[in-house]
Amino acid sequence: MFWAEAAPALAYLLGVLAIPESPxxxxxxxxxxxxxxxxxxxxxxxxxxLVSEVRQSLAGAARPRLTDLLEPGTRLIRxxxxxxxxxxxxxxxxxxxxxxxYGEVLWEAAGSTPADALRNNVxxxxxxxxxxxxxxxxxxxxxxxxxxxxxxxxxxxxxxxEAAVFATGHLDAAGRLQLGSTGxxxxxxxxxxxxxxxxxxxxxxVWVMLGEMFGNRYRGAALAVAASAQWLANFLVTVTxxxxxxxxxxxxxxxxxxxxxxxxxFFVLWFxxxxxxxxLEQM
Numbered sequence: 675m676f677w678a679e680a681a682p683a684l685a686y687l688l689g690v691l692a693i694p695e696s697p698x699x700x701x702x703x704x705x706x707x708x709x710x711x712x713x714x715x716x717x718x719x720x721x722x723x724l725v726s727e728v729r730q731s732l733a734g735a736a737r738p739r740l741t742d743l744l745e746p747g748t749r750l751i752r753x754x755x756x757x758x759x760x761x762x763x764x765x766x767x768x769x770x771x772x773x774x775x776y777g778e779v780l781w782e783a784a785g786s787t788p789a790d791a792l793r794n795n796v797x798x799x800x801x802x803x804x805x806x807x808x809x810x811x812x813x814x815x816x817x818x819x820x821x822x823x824x825x826x827x828x829x830x831x832x833x834x835x836e837a838a839v840f841a842t843g844h845l846d847a848a849g850r851l852q853l854g855s856t857g858x859x860x861x862x863x864x865x866x867x868x869x870x871x872x873x874x875x876x877x878x879x880v881w882v883m884l885g886e887m888f889g890n891r892y893r894g895a896a897l898a899v900a901a902s903a904q905w906l907a908n909f910l911v912t913v914t915x916x917x918x919x920x921x922x923x924x925x926x927x928x929x930x931x932x933x934x935x936x937x938x939x940f941f942v943l944w945f946x947x948x949x950x951x952x953x954l955e956q957m
Contacts, residue, residue: 698890701728727953731890742892743899755896757945758884762904764938765880768829769931770872771908772915773798773865794862801866805873817950818879818886819942825875826939832868833935836861837928876938886949 694716700709706725713721743755774795812821839861888896918927 697725698728698732701725702732728890740895740899742895752892752896753945754887754889755892755899758887758896758900759903760941760945761880761883762900763907764934764941765876766904766907766911767931767934768872768876768938769833769911769915769928769934770869770877771911772927772931773869774802775912776915794865797862798866798869801869802873802877805870806878809874809878812874813879813882814950817948818883819946819948821875821879822942822946823939825871825879826935826942828871829868829876830932830935830939832864832871833928833932835864836868837925837932839864840923840928841925883946883949886952887947 694712695708697709697712700706700712709725709728710721713724743751745752809821884897884900915927918930922929
């Protein structure tokens with residue numbers, strides 16, 4: 675199993691070698707010619723002008739510090755940093771990694787055999803990959819915010835459907851949840867549609883926005899804090915699922931994630947600004 679996982683890790687290493695260095699990093703280190711080549715490779719147009727714009731945005735910038743996250747002259751954290759933290763946390767609070775971490779446990783709790791549960795988990799993983807490919811084709815055409823809003827609606831509807839399906843099940847003599855054939859099919863369809871809704875929106879789009887939404891002078895620190903918030907939320911959701919499953923069942927657990935999906939819609943609607951077509955220097 676571990677040798678098999680080493681193969682994509684090696685492929686990732688080889689792929690990283692082909693990625694050009696950030697032109698902003700190169701300009702900050704005085705390697706202007708290399709930065710111009712990277713901009714030219716990316717089809718930047720006026721590469722000299724772009725380098726000049728980057729140089730101006732970096733003027734006076736120091737090594738990233740957590741104090742960079744404060745509004746100048748105050749002790750208040752910049753609002754955009756809170757938005758980044760909110761996006762990161764909500765991406766996990768909708769329960770997506772429960773589907774991947776506890777896939778077999780989840781489906782066995784819904785009455786599937788171990789073999790069927792494993793098959794369902796494989797289908798879910800493949801669905802997520804295909805949905806992410808779709809997101810790649812849409813993100814620069816539709817925009818970040820519309821995809822997030824649509825994804826929130828899709829996740830809320832499908833999670834609510836999952837909760838309703840599991841609420842209709844009954845426990846057998848061993849205390850295992852049993853679904854009828856119709857309920858089992860509906861649950862599987864809703865679960866995969868949920869993964870599609872996440873995969874074309876919150877999965878990739880949040881990471882794209884985190885890389886675009888912060889100004890150059892504080893983006894290093896802001897990205898570090900936002901990523902930390904994401905992993906903390908991931909940890910919180912992961913460790914709370916088993917006791918939540920024991921106390922409230924699958925219907926109760928999915929109801930909690932449904933509420934998070936609804937919250938994510940209004941969070942994006944009220945607080946997130948579109949970043950499509952804007953350079954980092956414009957943020």
